Structures are given as C-alpha cells and as structure tokens.
Amino acid sequence: AQSVTQLDSHVSVSEGTPVLLRCNYSSSYSPSLFWYVQHPNKGLQLLLKYTSAATLVKGINGFEAEFKKSETSFHLTKPSAHMSDAAEYFCVVSDTGGFKTIFGAGTRLFVKA
Amino acid sequence: DAGITQSPRHKVTETGTPVTLRCHQTENHRYMYWYRQDPGHGLRLIHYSYGVKDTDKGEVSDGYSVSRSKTEDFLLTLESATSSQTSVYFCAISEDTYSGQFFGPGTRLTVL
Numbered sequence: 001a002q003s004v005t006q007l008d009s010h011v012s013v014s015e016g017t018p019v020l021l022r023c024n025y026s027s028s029y030s031p032s033l034f035w036y037v038q039h040p041n042k043g044l045q046l047l048l049k050y051t052s053a054a055t056l057v058k059g060i061n062g063f064e065a066e067f068k069k070s071e072t073s074f075h076l077t078k079p080s081a082h083m084s085d086a087a088e089y090f091c092v093v094s095d096t097g098g099f100k101t102i103f104g105a106g107t108r109l110f111v112k113a
Numbered sequence: 114d115a116g117i118t119q120s121p122r123h124k125v126t127e128t129g130t131p132v133t134l135r136c137h138q139t140e141n142h143r144y145m146y147w148y149r150q151d152p153g154h155g156l157r158l159i160h161y162s163y164g165v166k167d168t169d170k171g172e173v174s175d176g177y178s179v180s181r182s183k184t185e186d187f188l189l190t191l192e193s194a195t196s197s198q199t200s201v202y203f204c205a206i207s208e209d210t211y212s213g214q215f216f217g218p219g220t221r222l223t224v225l
Contacts, residue, residue: 032211043203043216044156051211090155099169099210101146103155 002027004093006104014112019063019078021107023091026072033074034092035065038106044090050074061085086111116140119204119217127225132191134220136204138184144207145187146171146214147179149200156203162187194224 007022025031035047048059055067065076074091091104116139126132136145144163148156148171158171160179168179176198178190191198201221205214 034213036216043218044205046213046215049211049213094210099144099161099163100171101158101214102172103148103157105153105155 002031002093002095002100002102004091004102004104006089006091006107008107009105010108010110012110012112013081015083016080019076019081019085019109021076021089021091021109023074023076023104024072025074025091025093027093027095029095032094033065033067034094035059035063035074035076036090036092037087038090039087047076047089081109081111083111083113085109117204117206117215117217119202119220121220122218123221125223125225126194128195129193132194132222132224134189134202134204134222136187136189136206136217138187138206140206140208140215141184142206142208142215143184144210144214145181146205146207147177147187147189148203148205149173149198150203150219151200159189159202194222196224198222199224 003026005024033050036044038044048057050057050067058064063078088106088108094101118137120135146161147159150156157173162168162181180188203219204217207214
C-alpha cells in the first residue's frame, strides 16, 4: 500500500532564507514522486517529478527535491524564499501504473518580509 | 497552461438533488481524473479514466459516478447530493501515467 506523510502542516520562513518542506513516502513498488504547488483559490501546478532517473530533481521557480530511497524521503528545498512562494505544497506518490495517486495532506508555506 | 476547463465553477444545491460536473480538455490526453479537496486531506481520487468508456474507481468513489463518451469530456455525477459532498472538485489530465498531471481550476460545490 502507498502512503505519503508531509511532516509539517505549516512552515514559516523569512524572505531570502532557505525553504525545506519534508515528505516521507511508503510504496510497495518503485514509485513516481511529485511535488505540486497550489496558490490561494487556484488549481494545482506541477513543480517537479521523480521517475527513477536522477535522484536530485530540479523543478520550476528554483525548487529542487532529492529522492532518498534509504530514508523513503523526497524533501523539497529552495535556497532563497520569495514572497511569491507563499502557497500550499503537496507531495504525491503514484505506483508504476500511475492511477493510484496518493496526495499528502499538504504543507502551507508562509513567507515573511 | 494545459487546456482544461471545468464547469460550473461554483454551484450551490440542495441535499438529494442530482449534480453533474463537467471537465473538458483540448490536449487530447488519454488519462483524466476527478479529485475532491477537503481541508486536512489533500486531494483524494474519486474516479479516473484511461480511455473513452474506460473508467475505474479511486479512493473515495462512493456516491459518485463518471462517464467518458469522448476523449475531451469527463463527467462526474452525484446521483443524490449529500452535505458530506460539499467540497472543491478538481479535474486533472495526463498524457501518460508517470509524467505528472495538469489540473483544472476547480469547482466549488456546496450542498445545503
């Protein structure tokens, strides 16, 4: 069975400081992993994806994530937060078939000026 | 942005009435999905489609049915709406099962 745990429901950072959003997963198969971002009252946008190629994945807007199989983690990072990064972020796992997509509960990122 | 629209964008209805939400895509993607989003739960998959007339249940399918008679349209029907189905509904599409999904703008449904 698959599951996703986002370890923080809220994260608050100051503008210009690093961002770390944590995600642990459980999957019986080689998983595909994704991070999505949702700005207030908007749909979801794909930030980045891991599909068994390089373990360090670069996404849009300066975000990246590292797949660590030994730790079953897929944490999202960004070196320097911008005010426009304030949003909710979802970690997602799907099995090799891709239909059974499981979303984490989300982490809301606050960015202080 | 992927060409995906949802209609209506907002709907208020009463308990026991049928409701149909429409998802329309212009990308010719094979896969389409319906999710609901509720606070504290992220998004949960209701139903998905892997081709015309090919659909299957997701995690929270009870009380919902779907139909896909054309590649571009995926309909979600609540046969008899209940207050527990008050939620924001998102449609998504994908070209394959491993590249990620593109989401529509969402439909906010309120069942009184």
